[in-house]
Amino acid sequence: MPETTLAELAHEVRSKNAGPFWVTMELFMRDAEGYRIAADESFLNEGVIARLYRVEESTIQIFRIPSLNVVKISFPRPVSQGSLRDRDIHAGQHHVPLARLVVPPVS
Template sequence: MGERALEVRSKNAGPFWVTMELFMRDAEGYATVADEGFINEEVIARLYDLDPADVQIFRIPALNVVKISYPRPVAQGSLRDRDVHAGQHHVPLAALVPE
């Protein structure tokens, strides 16, 4: 995924949610991940060990962007939080290879 995207990033969306963004290089790359269903709730749930019902996906074709939000595994800043800024959550998504 990282090769087809300009940027793949993750960040906090409040203390209980993570947001990831895929900024695709062009409309063709966007179509591969968004329109053809490569990125969907089940894929994200499998990557991050989530319930698919908890995954929210927002597709923004005018910007070639896919935004994904899901509940943090632990609350931000809690004792077990190993990534306070949620800056490393994007790594499994960036490593995903579109078929």
């Protein structure tokens, strides 16, 4: 059975700067069922994001917005926007590991 990713359940998965020192990623889920999966704290939580992005778990903020079927995740940028080591000045590619995250099988 093929694996399903968050991207397949979402209308859109995107990332962007939230100022020069933070990244925000947004999961716009297609429907309530997709949102239920993405918002499940046993599946998508600070520990998972910390491992995916190699950031401190305590710095991650997750906002679950059921009325919009949206999950929003913010954490400090690894380097400040526009600094010499910044490889993605708009943080437009940070969402890729999140989008590729495999969801647990539906039981």
